[in-house]
Amino acid sequence: MNPKNKGETNMKLGLSVYPEQETLEQIEAYLTLGAKYGFDTIFTSIFSVDGTRKEIVDYFKKLTDIAHGLGYVVDGDVNTWFFEKIGASYDDLSVFNEMGIDILRMDGPYGDERDAALINNPFGIRIEYNTSMIRVVDNALAHGAEKERISTCHNFYPQRYTAPSYEQIKGMNAHFHKLGIPVAMFLNSQVEGTHGPWPVSDGLPTIEEHRDMPVSAQLKHMLAMKTIDLALFGNAFASEQELEAVARVLDKATVSLKEVDPKMARALRSMYAMHGKTVPKEQLVRIPFLIHEEEGLSEAEKERLYFGFHADLGDCLNYMLRSRLSRMACGKEEIKPRVCDKPMFERGDVVIVNDHLRHYAGEVQIVLKPMKNDGQRNLLGYVDASEEEIFDLIEALDFFTFVKAE
Structure with a gap:
């Protein structure tokens, strides 16, 4: 072995x-x-x-x-x-x-x-x-x-x-x-x-x-x-x-790599190339975080949230786990700002960058430290509290996805 x-x-x-x-x-x-x-x-x-x-x-x-x-x-x-x-x-x-x-x-x-x-x-x-x-x-x-x-x-x-x-x-x-x-x-x-x-x-x-x-x-x-x-x-x-x-x-x-569509495969190769690595030959492993979803999500938000491959490139592991892939690999639909009355986003909150910051709109992020709600992100939901300890083990190119809590 x-x-x-x-x-x-x-x-x-x-x-x-x-x-x-x-x-x-x-x-x-x-x-x-x-x-x-x-x-x-x-x-x-x-x-x-x-x-x-x-x-x-x-x-x-x-x-x-x-x-x-x-x-x-x-x-x-x-x-x-x-x-x-x-x-x-x-x-x-x-x-x-x-x-x-x-x-x-x-x-x-x-x-x-x-x-x-x-x-x-x-x-x-x-x-x-x-x-x-x-x-x-x-x-x-x-x-x-x-x-x-x-x-x-x-x-x-x-x-x-x-x-x-x-x-x-x-x-x-x-x-x-x-x-x-x-x-x-x-x-x-x-x-x-x-x-x-x-x-x-x-x-x-x-x-x-x-x-x-x-x-x-x-x-x-x-x-x-x-x-x-x-x-x-x-x-x-x-x-x-x-x-x-x-x-x-x-x-x-x-996930078998045979199931990955060509567009996604290109994005994966690009991500791995940034770190001087090649995409694993047979399969990828994603941590399937259990998310308690907010009400009223748009279809564009759901598409990006439940997009199968989220990963941080490793340069932003401070206030968040930042998934650029959800911005790069999905379409360019509007991510309209939604009102959220929380003054601060808290550890475990899952957010998406909205059109107030259009260049980055569509990025899905997991909050690691309290962040001010400045109106540039919509709240998508929160990861189940029992899984927050996993955040500390996530490194560059560790993939994760989301599964909706029933």
């Missing part, structure tokens, strides 16, 4: 299941529902299941048969202590191959050359490390580990206020992204009473900011990070509405 170009994503979606608290029937029903919405990875805890070696192997063989039949990859949480219990070792993963496990998440690594041997196992089982284990992964690579067999995953944090901030994890993400090693992160279902591996029901996010955030906003935040390859629901069971919501975000966010 090579690091992705800016503006591209191959993000996947996943679920977590906890055999010590759920029946196989419940798990199968949940995985069937997830498959309907494009989920294709499951995380589970292997070492939390009690029983003899045979009982544990038989159980997980049944689980992986169900999962594989629905198109899932199975990621199992283990540690070196469990290796001893189950009769496995760094150079013998045959028991996990027998179970049908595709990825082993090493809750505790060896910390020496044995990690390289573990990674290069003959069964092709991918080895996953906590993202905090940078030295472990770097050391394994130095001992000949095959990079393509490694992935990483953040922790989740059941106890409120114990999860890190995005600022604390972004360096880890950047390190592995540069190496081309996938990074996974946990989504937090907002369904009351969801669980993880322990009897705690206060969510399972990777970062504290996500604990009470709608799942769609969490996923958009991850997309804006540009370093997350897999978004997994940590707690179970997420609702069908939540599964559908994140799948819809990914669908709205990803």
Whole structure:
């Protein structure tokens, strides 16, 4: 895997299941529902299941048969202590191959050359490390580990206020992204009473900011990070509405370049050329901001607001996110001034330059800092408050679009 170009994503979606608290029937029903919405990875805890070696192997063989039949990859949480219990070792993963496990998440690594041997196992089982284990992964690579067999995953944090901030994890993400090693992160279902591996029901996010955030906003935040390859629901069971919501975000966010009309393609090439870059080959990713629309918008305003590709060139990231594309690529219809009684536009407000400033009329802008309403801009609406945190991650050539709140 090579690091992705800016503006591209191959993000996947996943679920977590906890055999010590759920029946196989419940798990199968949940995985069937997830498959309907494009989920294709499951995380589970292997070492939390009690029983003899045979009982544990038989159980997980049944689980992986169900999962594989629905198109899932199975990621199992283990540690070196469990290796001893189950009769496995760094150079013998045959028991996990027998179970049908595709990825082993090493809750505790060896910390020496044995990690390289573990990674290069003959069964092709991918080895996953906590993202905090940078030295472990770097050391394994130095001992000949095959990079393509490694992935990483953040922790989740059941106890409120114990999860890190995005600022604390972004360096880890950047390190592995540069190496081309996938990074996974946990989504937090907002369904009351969801669980993880322990009897705690206060969510399972990777970062504290996500604990009470709608799942769609969490996923958009991850997309804006540009370093997350897999978004997994940590707690179970997420609702069908939540599964559908994140799948819809990914669908709205990803645009095949084959769908872009020639005029738009020329504008994109021009924008990228300004930064000495080429347009991504396969697809573009847009953050689909949820907008609460003002009443009385003109058709010309709606055309520019819901124009599919907004981006700041990077020179105006101060008071606003400024989309010149909505001015350049759309027609020259009038943007008649509309009365707005707000003396100041506030963070999250979405505005459009009107004909009082005709040369720039049609530019759509997201307000980042309070701006005086001088009559040169019409208020189009405001971005949902749950998504304002995403603004801080938007950089030059990060595309965004708008989806009307129902």
